[in-house]
């Protein structure tokens with residue numbers, strides 16, 4: 732069998748992914764259950780990850796598709812900063 736190159740198959744290689752790091756020392760809790768808070772060290776987008784389902788759910792203010800990837804999020808955030816200065 733040929734040596735496969737599964738490793739290089741990266742669907743989203745056009746975009747930079749968020750570099751989420753856990754923010755809280757202790758697991759938090761809300762109406763939906765237990766969660767941890769994750770924040771991207773590169774662009775600052777943050778969200779919750781419920782311990783039951785495993786996906787990070789971006790915060791309400793970061794729901795837009797532009798925040799899905801780190802590079803697009805950073806661009807968008809920078810633009811907003813420019814507009815809100817002064």
Ligand SMILES: [Zn+2]
Pocket residue numbers: 748749750771772773774775776800801802804
């Ligand atoms: Zn990011």
